[in-house]
Amino acid sequence: MLKNKDLLGLKDISREEILLILETAEHMKKVVCSPNKKSPYFTGKSMATLFYENSTRTKSSFEFACSYMGGSFSSLNVATSSVNKGESVLDTLKTIDSFGTDVIVIRHSQSGIPHTFAPHVKAHIINAGDGMNEHPTQALLDMLTLKQNFDTFQDMQIAILGDIKHSRVARSNIWGLSKLGAQIRIYGPGTLLPAGIEKMPNVKICSSVKEAVKDADAVMGLRLQLERMAKGLIPSMGEFHKKFGVDEQILSLAKKDAILLHPGPVNRNVELSYDVVDCPQSFINEQVTNGVAVRMAVMYLLTSNKQVL
Numbered sequence: 001m002l003k004n005k006d007l008l009g010l011k012d013i014s015r016e017e018i019l020l021i022l023e024t025a026e027h028m029k030k031v032v033c034s035p036n037k038k039s040p041y042f043t044g045k046s047m048a049t050l051f052y053e054n055s056t057r058t059k060s061s062f063e064f065a066c067s068y069m070g071g072s073f074s075s076l077n078v079a080t081s082s083v084n085k086g087e088s089v090l091d092t093l094k095t096i097d098s099f100g101t102d103v104i105v106i107r108h109s110q111s112g113i114p115h116t117f118a119p120h121v122k123a124h125i126i127n128a129g130d131g132m133n134e135h136p137t138q139a140l141l142d143m144l145t146l147k148q149n150f151d152t153f154q155d156m157q158i159a160i161l162g163d164i165k166h167s168r169v170a171r172s173n174i175w176g177l178s179k180l181g182a183q184i185r186i187y188g189p190g191t192l193l194p195a196g197i198e199k200m201p202n203v204k205i206c207s208s209v210k211e212a213v214k215d216a217d218a219v220m221g222l223r224l225q226l227e228r229m230a231k232g233l234i235p236s237m238g239e240f241h242k243k244f245g246v247d248e249q250i251l252s253l254a255k256k257d258a259i260l261l262h263p264g265p266v267n268r269n270v271e272l273s274y275d276v277v278d279c280p281q282s283f284i285n286e287q288v289t290n291g292v293a294v295r296m297a298v299m300y301l302l303t304s305n306k307q308v309l
Ligand code: CP
Pocket: 054, 055, 056, 057, 058, 059, 129, 138, 263, 264, 265
């Protein structure tokens, strides 16, 4: 079972817990892909989403995950809520907690918000992205996509490219993948490489996109997070694409059976060329499907004292 009350990041959980979530998600995926999407794993339970930042995939997939497991959910529209009357994050969380909510999924622009407030509520808190820190369920769905394509994570070579500095997806993937034995190659503009990234486990900083991608098992583009970026960090979108983007030619340097990942939303012709997004090696849509399965697994494991397997 999961040791902690909450899922706040992959830095905080063990290799065994990650593997348990992935195995449970493989089971849940059968429900997601079945014509009859009914299962009893969250029956009688409730989930609420509290997103202070925009989302399509994460928020909707938590809602679908809850429905497919027989639970009920409520998604607070922050823009029309009492947040606009000045209600604090803690008071908002306590209010949602007082509805009897079993799981609260929160996304916020400030790093550490879920960690700060989780001890103050009874509900299980799931971090759906906190600032530039972590996005654990995104990395878990990336890992599920890798698990379904490769025999083992041990010594797998993963290239993560682009805006590393602002990417909570990159950080969660580095924490999680390194625990499973994978090696992570990083390449991006010097202005978008955070200080200390080279000290994270199993990380190698590369000096060209070719070095990062050559013979890699998987290539992961990251969204350029313009909303978090000061002006002047990149010369132009076109220049960024030429030097740090992935097109079919760059992808051909990876292993023959390598897969292409991106957390979405993709800026086409910036991180990835227009055509490579839809190429046979692209698993971007499969990642979205796996997101529902992973979120079902996490909600189930946090709220149940049984394993489905
Ligand atoms: N990958 C991801 O977090 O996408 P959304 O912002 O659409 O949720």
